[in-house]
Amino acid sequence: MAKADIGVYGLGTMGSALALNMADKGFAVAVSNRETDWIAPFVSEAGALAARIIPSDSLEDFTNSLKTPRVILFMIPSGPPMDAMIDAIRPYLGDGDTIIDGGNADFNDTRRRSAALAGSGLHYVGMGVSGGEEGARNGPSMMVGGSAHSWEQLRPMVEAIAARFDGAPCVAHLGPDGAGHFVKTVHNGIEYADMQMIAETYGLMRDGMGWDAPRIGAVFTRWNDGPLDSFLTEITAKTLQSLDPATHQPVVDVIVDRAGQKGTGRWTVIEALKLGQSASAIEGAVAARAWSSEPEARNAVEVLYGKSTASLEIAEDIMEQALLAGRILSHAQGFAVLQAASEAFDWSLDPARIAEIWRAGCIIRSALLDDLASAFRTDPPLGQLILCEPIAARLSRTVPAMRQTVSAAISAGLPVPALSGALQYFDSLARARGTTNLIQAQRDFFGHHGFERTDSPGTHHADWHQG
Incomplete structure (x- = not known):
């Protein structure tokens, strides 16, 4: 031969x-x-x-x-x-x-x-x-x-x-x-966030609105015909509408509420922190899987504090827009981590090409990735995906729905760690004047680290112990 x-x-x-x-x-x-x-x-x-x-x-x-x-x-x-x-x-x-x-x-x-x-x-x-x-x-x-x-x-x-x-x-x-393996790691981190935000949305409909799995699956079927078109949306619809032949219940209802993880999502968060980047949506997803592995603690806390029985009233299209905003923001965080790594390790990663090769074959393939690839080809201002005009216009339409959904979930005591992490990322970037001026003051007070002033260059100190 x-x-x-x-x-x-x-x-x-x-x-x-x-x-x-x-x-x-x-x-x-x-x-x-x-x-x-x-x-x-x-x-x-x-x-x-x-x-x-x-x-x-x-x-x-x-x-x-x-x-x-x-x-x-x-x-x-x-x-x-x-x-x-x-x-x-x-x-x-x-x-x-x-x-x-x-x-x-x-x-x-x-x-x-x-x-x-x-x-x-x-x-x-x-x-x-x-x-x-x-x-x-x-x-x-x-x-x-x-x-x-x-x-x-x-x-x-x-x-x-x-x-x-x-x-x-x-x-x-x-x-x-390591460029290829790093990109795959971040791909998996985005995958964690996407899966978690889908699961959170399912939880809102199940626990906040009292819907059964087949009804929720039908919603995801409809959503897969729109801007949420993706492999994960598609399989979510199918899993929620599948019946267990032994019990004749939805299969998802007889699955233990505990998710495993092999490390790539955690690696994404660790490397993001090392690079000085935010991966809050991905971190929320990793944390949710970690919490899921502690059923005894969760049962004990529910017994001690009680389970929220508040109901939700959120329109289907509002939840759809909220999930779309979360998906965009988790991708934006992932690509920001990729860009930081590219600069740190001199890789010259091409974000548009990365988005293009994710459009088919991979777990996070979605209609959104074609839009992201096009956006990256326009050379985003400051390297920020969310400053690209088509993406910015879409976020302007969907973030209010995300805010409404997250607010309602928090008020009802329903966990949305990935969706809320993505929203906090957006809100932090969307505020030109934040609150870290106070942190600079605190650090100078206890450690004499110095601070920058708005009216003169250089490092300054204050005599905090006077008056």
């Missing part, structure tokens, strides 16, 4: 789907897996595509089955397993070979590994892959970071397997070292 165009190591859900996608597009794919008993069943289940798959039980055979320079995609757990894999496979690699980490890796690890391999003749790529199993099999959105050499090696294959929007592949080389 001829040698393979690319190797895929790791035949879990995502690795298997990507390998089949590549074979489906005409590429010869070498495959291997740490648990070697997974390999034969994978090849057997590949059907006709098995003719383009070269299985190997050992790393030596796996690497020998590849064309040189080699391109190897690892779909394995991030962190120490990836470091161990690099050490294990290096003896079998040569100059010009490219190692790709396709998992949800911490971009700091990606930068560290890229630096460690610099000058060795090997190239290291951090590639974010979004779209879940279906996307990986039929067309994901991919965010690539690494050298120009590795991109040229990888480009024909990833462009062939990527999702498409108006015929254009949803994949791009975004910058060196």
